Amino acid sequence: MGRLLALCATLFLLAGALPATAAHAEDGYDLWLRYRPLPAGLQTLDRGHATAIVADVDNRDPSVTKAAEELKRALGGMLGAAPAGTDIEAGAILLGTATDSRIRALGLPLASLGAEGYLIRSITIEGKPVTVIAANSGVGVLYGSFALIQRLQRGQPIDRLDIASTPKLKLRLLDHWDNLDRTVERGYAGQSIWDWWKLPDFKSQRYTDYARANASIGINGTVLNNVNAKADSLTAPYIAKAAALADVFRPYGIKVYLSARWSAPIELGHLKTADPLDPAVAAWWKTKADEIYAAIPDFGGFLVKANSEGQPGPQDYHRNHAQGANMLAAAVKPHGGIIMWRAFVYAQENPEDRAKQAYDDFKPLDGQFADNVIVQVKNGAIDFQPREPFHPLFGAMPKTPLMMEFQITKEYLGMATHLVYLGPLYEETLQADTWAHGKGSTVAKVIDGTLDHHALTGMAGVANIGSDRDWSGSTFNQANWFVFGRMAWNPDASAKAVAGEWSELTFGPDPQITAPVTDMMTISREAVVNYMEPLGLAHMMGTSHHYGPAPWVHELARPEWNPVYYHKADSTGIGFDRTRTSNAVAQYAPKVAAMFADPRTTPERDLLWFHHVAWDARMASGKTLWEELVAHYTLGVAQVADMHAKWRTLAPLIDPERYAKTDVFLSVQLREAQWWRDACLAYFMSVSGRPLPPGEAPPARTLTDYEAISFPYEPGR
């Protein structure tokens, strides 16, 4: 039966499979868990090592059950039939935790794996070759099972395995900026996947598949609602809805968290204040936490955006962030919960350089936070720009656990359609050296706790997941979710290696695909920097929507709302002097501060972030700054054209639906990269008074034309 099915699977592939299902077989829903039949040769090899799936009889862990289910699904898909065996035999796969008698008997070195790590080893039991997947917890077994599955998907041998892997970070979370009306702030993939209206009654299959996808890359928590939170999310009906999701996610090792609105005690509890030092406020939060934990015993805790962009917070009562965070921390502490307190703060009434304000607020509080508080810091000091230097808080708060906040959704990066692989952005930040304790004090070491010996560690990614069939609005956006998971597991992972891995899982392990796809992905982030904001420029996008170019905007009420605040271009030069003017460089460790303080030692990629530079200043290339700026814009467009050309070579190798979608999106990206270049250069020509260097194509339209472009109804607001 198994072989006949396998033959049929092959035949179906050849014949285009069942028409009704084939029509949406490659619509992106399966993400990197596609489990399509392997080539016949590999199937034959692998079948010998996948004859049975054996979950130890002692084991009642629901995560181990899910692991076995996933293995059956994956092996069934890839090998044509799921293994029929259920007991130890030659080729069996044995799953279990350290407490299972059969695993215990093997004497495997599990202690060093920690709570979530796993071990996969080819061993012999009673003379029979067996693959064991063991861990100290059910979810560790699940992670190991996904690791084994992914080896199979990638066509790698599974006959001589000795793999151990443990996550370096404790909290590996998605932050959903999902509102209760199902809109998603900065979401470009349809509505929120949480159908709040139908919860808790109806639990969509999508919730389970979301959990599977996250578990497959080690994500172990999800903040369900927007940091710009509504108090309603803390009412009984919404707690019940969150609990229903938590029930779905639990066996996949995923905890639910909520963003908490600071003023909820006033809005829901009818208190007169939300002062963290008011006992009634503390009591309200304690009762609320008890209520939540009664519904969700393993509730993770709260994420809080306070005193930023108009949100209420403890500073409204002349208390500081630590006082606010600690009050909440006390409420969840008896239940083992944590508080993630965001450091993304800037006040509209504060005239200080926006890039400095988070550090100014938080650095003095180092050591004052409770031990179940972790401060969540964005990768850069402004806001998820195509490139920012690492945030100066990293390395500056040794007594406080800091977690990374990356953005996975592409708020400033072309929204759904532009192909921008964020692995290089994440890697660049994580590998940046803070010099906090001398050379090698990378941001990765700050957040993995090794630099300052913190046990509470984490990384959060602002999710790019929505109701769109392909989850993330494009096939390549899925890669950003994937690489986030990989880097949350191991902040020292290689962006390029992860790109290749994702390509193999997503398009199949064909080197003819993997090589060009990896090339495209690797160059894509630099391309978007070049065509949007090269050489350290930032925040030049249109107001509100954050989509197209608008470096000319200068009339908004607050200085820091205007692109001109950030680039400060004038007839003499361009760039934000963060040495003499704001002295933001002083927020870095001395070695780093010295580097950034001098334009000659500042990397050119960050030059205009830190310095106002004359248009005619000479760059490393020998070009003037003006010439270099123009060259970068032009290069960005050319890089997109190159990506598109590479993709077109893959037409014969990629399924039609996914091929066509990416092809169309690359056309859009090319057109819009040109728009960014042309509009920015038209503007900078007008400011600098300089002509384009010879050979550079003039902007297609006039500056006035570009300024007049508007697009209502943009998504994500």
Place this chain on the structure above:
Amino acid sequence: MGRLLALCATLFLLAGALPATAAHAEDGYDLWLRYRPLPAGLQTLDRGHATAIVADVDNRDPSVTKAAEELKRALGGMLGAAPAGTDIEAGAILLGTATDSRIRALGLPLASLGAEGYLIRSITIEGKPVTVIAANSGVGVLYGSFALIQRLQRGQPIDRLDIASTPKLKLRLLDHWDNLDRTVERGYAGQSIWDWWKLPDFKSQRYTDYARANASIGINGTVLNNVNAKADSLTAPYIAKAAALADVFRPYGIKVYLSARWSAPIELGHLKTADPLDPAVAAWWKTKADEIYAAIPDFGGFLVKANSEGQPGPQDYHRNHAQGANMLAAAVKPHGGIIMWRAFVYAQENPEDRAKQAYDDFKPLDGQFADNVIVQVKNGAIDFQPREPFHPLFGAMPKTPLMMEFQITKEYLGMATHLVYLGPLYEETLQADTWAHGKGSTVAKVIDGTLDHHALTGMAGVANIGSDRDWSGSTFNQANWFVFGRMAWNPDASAKAVAGEWSELTFGPDPQITAPVTDMMTISREAVVNYMEPLGLAHMMGTSHHYGPAPWVHELARPEWNPVYYHKADSTGIGFDRTRTSNAVAQYAPKVAAMFADPRTTPERDLLWFHHVAWDARMASGKTLWEELVAHYTLGVAQVADMHAKWRTLAPLIDPERYAKTDVFLSVQLREAQWWRDACLAYFMSVSGRPLPPGEAPPARTLTDYEAISFPYEPGR
């Protein structure tokens, strides 16, 4: 190869198919076009009559190409393999239009089929038994092909066919109340399926599948945007987006229409007025129409909501609806376009009974509309309530073509989750006798043009389609889309027969499924009337969201915004006296008016719509009105419980995903039916001062409790 594939298809079914695709094989996306393998016996029979698909070589009609594609897909799915043959052989299916030489040679009676009808006949060509699908147009061939496919799906024989069918209505349209920001007014199935942001570049596969589904039930037009229209939809970028959709839909016989904002000449054209008699206004619309037709040569025309619920319109300039409609009609006339002018008008400043206002405005204009204008009238005079008497305009404007506007989305009927099959509602309205030209002057005959000899005829349905995977928010909501199409093709279709047909297409032709599903569907509309608004009650839902019960609401600014305006319950009785007070009955033909004027001849189902009746009045059952009202509410709940019990018997027969979803939704419906009953009875007890009859369970909570219920973030607003 074909037989081997067929064998494999069977094996895959047995084995649960390919795991990765099986996971979303029955997620509702396939609607009634599932094309799953037929039982082996039927496959063997049918294969003999599906050996080849032959589209006449002369034929270049894209609709015929689509017909052939659909047949291949359907036969491939149902029979295990698509027919291999491409020329006339025994068992071939020959497709073609009257102008094709091979069809012409057959001398078939095509003339009477009209532009869109089809003929399917089992014939012999050169001694070979062949099935011919012929029509006067490519889209007729497509319709015929779907008819043949549906016979196969339902397990009906296809060996001796002689079928001819012609639509009775010319315009068979969906009205999308979809906004440009992708929200959908009164939409409960996710976002708009139109991803405006990515159009015109990216044309989702979903657009094609939407067109297939519509063509399969004869729908031939779609109004893309909300009648509460934004002028932006008439700008060049949005015209390009509409054109991209029109390109996808064209081969499926579906024309694109747009809702036009009356004040667009001011908003876009910077005119000072939108007065229809101002030549500059007429010129603006003419130029705009020319611009649209340049992009969409077969553009259908405009739908207009004017001078209603705050929308601008010709009355702003003291012109009437005919003057407004005719000005627009002149703009599209050279291109063959039409204007659909909505009669759903009521003015907040008009103190007249809201039910009378449309008639008062439109009846005097009979005969004044241009010949390419059709007036679109809702089924009832208020607004898509669970039950309304037919609209008095039907039959009252003999010189004006009137088209029906039904609501398919369940604005007042429990939104996505309640199971309410609308076939009986449509049928009840269509079969209502207006007595305009004596007995038998049914609404169906008014709108199909036979009563007053109109060639321009139509039916519009406010779509229930969104971005949800299952299109319509629930499996059974799909049936409302389906029955709308069937009744737009033939307004005399039987709701019950269509329910059975839909069940067979959706769940397979198993009598054990079809019988209980048809029973559930048939009773469902009466159930919702009973548990929401029995005996002619209407408009008792909560403010704005139109979801839960709120008969107590009385404090809104305008009288007709309040439920108390509609039920007028007091200590003496309940109901809206439309005889002495408003004399709305006089808007009907004398025979009908006489019937509705007398409570003794008014059907009990409409009693309180027309009469204020004493609580102690005797009903046909011998019960008092109060007892009858309570009994209806209780019956409604019991009917839902019965539907749920019936569904649960189907657990072994329906695929798990669709079974579970409907099961959960029926639980929700049962809980909410109880809520409606209890809240309404708690209120009416308080007003009538009467206790519940013996044996009737008291409301679970107090009236104050029910009044306090609120639910923010409801969908569809």
